[in-house]
Amino acid sequence: MxxxxxxxxxxxxxxxxxxxxxxxxxxxxxxxxxxxxxxxxxxxxxxxxxxxxxxxxxxxxxxxxxxxxxxxxxxxxxxxxxxxxxxxxxxxxxxxxxxxxxxxxxxxxxxxxxxxxxxxxxxxxxxxxxxxxxxxxxxxxxxxAIDAEKLQKESIAAKYESLKNQVNPHFLFNSFNALTNLVYEDQDKAAKFIKQLSNVYRYVLDTRDKELVSLEEEVGFLNAYMYLQKIRFGNKLQMDMQLTGVESMVAPLVLQMLFENAIKHNIVSEENPLTIKVFAADQYLIVQNNIQLKTVLQEESNGIGLENICKRYEFLTDRKVIIEQTETFTVKLPIIAASL
Known part of the structure; x- marks a missing residue:
């Protein structure tokens, strides 16, 4: 009160x-x-x-x-x-x-x-x-009733932002540029690259009308997305995923948005590899990356991605998304039971 x-x-x-x-x-x-x-x-x-x-x-x-x-x-x-x-x-x-x-x-x-x-x-x-x-x-x-209406509006905005992040010119340009090199170097790998790129966009389209998806589905999509990024960055980008036995529902494309955010804001190089960890602790899904901020961003950052994630979870659970920045950048997503 x-x-x-x-x-x-x-x-x-x-x-x-x-x-x-x-x-x-x-x-x-x-x-x-x-x-x-x-x-x-x-x-x-x-x-x-x-x-x-x-x-x-x-x-x-x-x-x-x-x-x-x-x-x-x-x-x-x-x-x-x-x-x-x-x-x-x-x-x-x-x-x-x-x-x-x-x-x-x-x-x-x-x-x-x-x-x-x-x-x-x-x-x-x-x-x-x-x-x-x-x-x-x-x-x-x-x-x-008001919250349901707000959820619908926020969900539409969040889905639009997620879709925009996937289809933005930088992502497409980098993907097709990597594919161009693969076509001449390794046709088998190029074919797999095209398949994974197709999986990424199919998942985006399939989940655009869903509020929640299983963690298993989201991880499958994330693996396809990270395959594309690994072709581009190689060993300069590392993913450490420890989700064995973890069951949860998640807002679709949220994990990808956090990975995209980490790659967008941090240096990814041989001297400074970027490591993104995903694990569960204390009823939260945790996405964490080391901090090595870029001095100049290729794209303007407006913070809409993180804001949308927080707002979407406000309507999905009573627990809030936790964002912490110390020696690492950490985002904690509340685990949502499948029964909900």
């Missing part, structure tokens, strides 16, 4: 409204008729009603928000509804009982004459709480 100035002012307004309402109801005899026989009775019953309303209305409001944060309306609506109602009843009964005991103990006032106050408060609170739970459900449903 963020304590902004607007939030604090809203809470103070609600508190004032409930306190004034409690005393007003007492003055009008709506909480308990023939109970106010003196000024002392008025202040005791009025303050009791005002504080009780604060506890019930605001307390149940906070309770509703807390339960919603722990139990999703969308994943387990029946559980959320039952827990919400039960928690409301228990809290309401406990608040009224403790308030009645505290006031009787400190003021000596016999609240048995004001029993109607508790009954009316319980009825009103249950009605208001039911409204709050319905409001919470509608709020979460609306938020999910």
């Amino acid at each position: 963020v304590l902004t100035r607007k939030f604090i002012l809203t809470e103070l307004r609600d508190f004032a409204f409930l306190i004034i309402g409690g005393f007003l109801m007492t003055a009008l005899g709506l909480t308990c008729r023939n109970c106010v026989n003196s000024a002392k009775d008025f202040w005791i019953i009025g303050s009791f009603t005002a504080i009780l309303w604060l506890l019930l209305w605001k307390g149940n409001s906070y309770l509703t928000d807390y339960v919603s944060s722990k139990i999703s309306w969308l994943k387990t609506p029946m559980k959320r509804f039952i827990v919400g109602i039960v928690s409301t009843v228990v809290y309401t009964y406990a608040a009224i009982s403790l308030m009645t005991f505290a006031y009787q103990f400190f003021s000596g006032y016999n609240f048995s004459r004001a029993g109607a106050t508790s009954i009316m408060s319980i009825i009103i609170t249950l009605i208001i709480s039911l409204f709050m739970h319905c409001r919470a459900f509608l709020h979460h449903w609306r938020k999910t």
Whole structure:
């Protein structure tokens, strides 16, 4: 809960409204008729009603928000509804009982004459709480609808960026340039190069409408992509992949984008070979490369690739993508279970 100035002012307004309402109801005899026989009775019953309303209305409001944060309306609506109602009843009964005991103990006032106050408060609170739970459900449903729309837009943007990265003139130029040399040097290798290039583009087209693919599929595509890059760079580019036994779903083309990013920003030479590692640890897929930044980039970098990856994963899992830069550049992608 963020304590902004607007939030604090809203809470103070609600508190004032409930306190004034409690005393007003007492003055009008709506909480308990023939109970106010003196000024002392008025202040005791009025303050009791005002504080009780604060506890019930605001307390149940906070309770509703807390339960919603722990139990999703969308994943387990029946559980959320039952827990919400039960928690409301228990809290309401406990608040009224403790308030009645505290006031009787400190003021000596016999609240048995004001029993109607508790009954009316319980009825009103249950009605208001039911409204709050319905409001919470509608709020979460609306938020999910908005998130789904945002996911669609971000996914389209991310897929477009991924496709653009694959089809950009530099990638095509380098691939065809390497192929031209292979045709004269090694026709068998040239044929394999064409097949791998075809696999790369087939995968791009096949996954353009998918939100998730298996790690096995993504690794197969990555191997085809790296074959093309290895023809270009040879031993100057090294890949260390340790994913045996790892099962996960991933956003398509994400691993390739991270490899492309590493190659784009770092020197790849005999003196300074670039090593890209892929492994799993602590429920994350980790892509890591040594840092040897280029002073001049062939292509302008705008950071859209990493930003798109982060945004795509925001809608796929509650855990965030972690980006770290120390002696190495590391990107950690949350492992997503296949059942999701």
